[in-house]
Amino acid sequence: MxxxxxxxxxxxxxxxxxxxxxxxxxxxxxxxxxxxxxxxxxxxxxxxxxxxxxxxxxxxxxxxxxxxxxxxxxxxxxxxxxxxxxxxxxxxxxxxxxxxxxxxxxxxxxxxxxxxxxxxxxYRYYPAVQEAAARVRAGEIGRVHSVFGAFFQDWLLYETDYNWRFEKRFSGESNTAADIGSHWMDLAQFVANSRIVEVMADLHTIHPVRKRSKGAVLTFAKQVAGQEYEEVPIELDDSGVVMVHFENGIFGTFMINQLAAGRKVTIDLQVFGTQASLAWNHEKPSILWMGQRDKANEVSIESPLLQHPETARYARLPSGHPMGYHDAIYNLFSEFYDALELRQAGKPASPNLPDFGDGYYEMAIVEAIVASHRQKRWAKVEA
Ligand SMILES: NC(=O)c1ccc[n+]([C@@H]2O[C@H](COP(=O)([O-])OP(=O)(O)OC[C@H]3O[C@@H](n4cnc5c(N)ncnc54)[C@H](O)[C@@H]3O)[C@@H](O)[C@H]2O)c1
Missing domain, CATH: 3.40.50.720 (NAD(P)-binding Rossmann-like Domain)
Structure with a gap:
């Protein structure tokens, strides 16, 4: 064990x-x-x-x-x-x-x-996302030229919503870029098979002052009536928009927003190639949409039988039984523990896994986003 x-x-x-x-x-x-x-x-x-x-x-x-x-x-x-x-x-x-x-x-x-x-x-461990990445690598949408998307939530919509994520000492120099932007950027880089190398960012703080409950507040917890609050000036962003340049001339843009009423965890990713497009949305995570100009568009549903063979292992249920967030996390952990088991047996392991190298690169992008926002210019990712 x-x-x-x-x-x-x-x-x-x-x-x-x-x-x-x-x-x-x-x-x-x-x-x-x-x-x-x-x-x-x-x-x-x-x-x-x-x-x-x-x-x-x-x-x-x-x-x-x-x-x-x-x-x-x-x-x-x-x-x-x-x-x-x-x-x-x-x-x-x-x-x-x-x-x-x-x-x-x-x-x-x-x-x-x-x-x-x-x-x-x-999020990259949803079977439909793995399938999208495999189709890009197999050249099925031609050469990727542009990427579009968003990560929306609404749990910080009201000024009485407060979380440690708004404090620099807990979050670093940006809330949304590191908290939800990092997820979108990982997805986009993974599916497009290309790294973000330059950014132009515009971050916002929609509520510059929030009311913090004097009692303990848990992440994503519902507000309770009758609480006492204290006013707190907000140091960090709660929303923003970022233009990105990837390697190989790919360009794109994404919006991050934690005050998007009704959008709980809406992650949208659209990847456009010279032959076809791919789109995935976390509200219907089993579905991969493929857009085509000269024939009907295609909607694929995660399936261990119908996906690219190298991605079938991520679709762990028979076709038609939707997988979810816990399953995506289980897939990531499986990759980690399969590799660990191999290493412990003295065998080489090269897992399909985001590691601390990827975590470092993400932080370098977040720093470029903050620099770009403050200096109102494009900023290169220094890594
Ligand atoms: N991958 C994802 O989808 C995802 C989703 C949510 C949160 N996160 C990340 O997970 C981390 C935690 O977020 P959360 O929303 O669970 O926060 P949270 O506030 O709900 O939980 C954090 C926990 O850490 C504990 N803690 C604080 N200081 C500690 C210490 N010194 N030693 C041991 N425990 C300590 C707290 O008591 C609390 O139980 C964050 O970095 C966040 O970005 C990732």
Whole structure:
């Protein structure tokens, strides 16, 4: 068995736990959360014996092979670094760190210590997204020339919606570029098979002052009537639009917005080629649309039988049974643990997995977005 620990049992920590508990050959043996009471509740529910408020308690435990870091952004650097130095294989939440310098150090440390790393850019693991990427690589839409899209949410619509993501000390220099822009950019680069090299960004803060509840607020939690609030000036963006240049002359644009009423997690990606177009939307994630000029457009539904053979393994249910967010995360974790099993057996592994190198590149793009926005000019990605 591969023994795993999870740090952070907030919103995404529980999603990790749900996926890990289904994974063959893997067992979760320890949980850590500075909110010990909450971690104890989940440890009991998931029957995990070891629970601590301080992840350092298990750093030197050689029986723990891999650790998932599900803490807020400002802790990713310190915790990931400590884990790598302690010889753990690390699957981290995104963004990899608060800035590109930290992310680069993590990537270099992982390489020095020869550790397997992964970063949870989960949306690329929907079977229809893998299929889109395979079609681009097979030349089925011709040469990609442009990309369009968006990532919309509405959980921060009201001025009484508050989250740690608005504070620089927790998020770094941008909220939306790092929080949801990083997901869209990972998807776009993965499907277009090309890296973003230059950006022109316009970030906005629609509510410059928000009302923070004096009680504890959990991510995505519903507001409760009768709460007391304090006014807080907002340091970071809650929305924006970015023009991008990819390698090979591909150009594109995307909008990020956490105040788009009714759009819960709407991720839109459209990739245009010289022969055909591809479109995917997270509201109907099983579907891949292929647009053609001289014949009828095509709608494909995820299917282990009908997809490109190298992507069929991601469609884990018989055709017609839709997969979802937990399944995409399970697919990413499977890639990570399959590779780990091979490495532990002394065999080479080259997983189809976003790793700390990708996490570093994303942070370099986020920095370019912030520089472009502040200086009102195109900014090159320095990586
Ligand atoms: N990949 C995705 O789709 C996805 C989705 C949501 C969040 N995320 C990422 O996951 C991370 C966590 O986000 P969230 O929404 O779950 O936040 P959250 O606030 O719901 O949970 C964070 C948890 O970390 C715990 N924590 C804080 N300090 C700690 C410490 N020193 N040691 C141990 N635990 C500590 C908190 O008590 C809390 O339980 C963020 O980096 C976010 O960007 C990724």
């Amino acid at each position: 591969i023994n795993v620990a999870v740090i952070g049992t907030g919103y995404i920590g529980k999603v990790h736990l749900d996926a890990l508990l289904q994974m063959p050959g893997v067992q979760v043996v320890a949980l850590a959360d500075s909110n010990l009471e909450m971690a104890q509740v989940y440890a009991k529910r998931y029957r995990i014996e070891r629970v601590t408020a301080d992840y350092r308690d298990f750093l030197n435990d050689g029986s723990i092979h891999a650790v998932h870091n599900c803490t807020p952004n400002h802790l990713h650097y310190d915790i990931n670094l400590a884990l790598l130095r302690a010889g753990k294989e690390v699957l981290s939440e995104k963004p990899l760190a608060l800035n590109a310098a930290q992310a680069r150090e993590l990537w270099q440390t992982a390489r020095q210590h020869d550790r397997l790393t992964g970063i949870d850019f989960c």
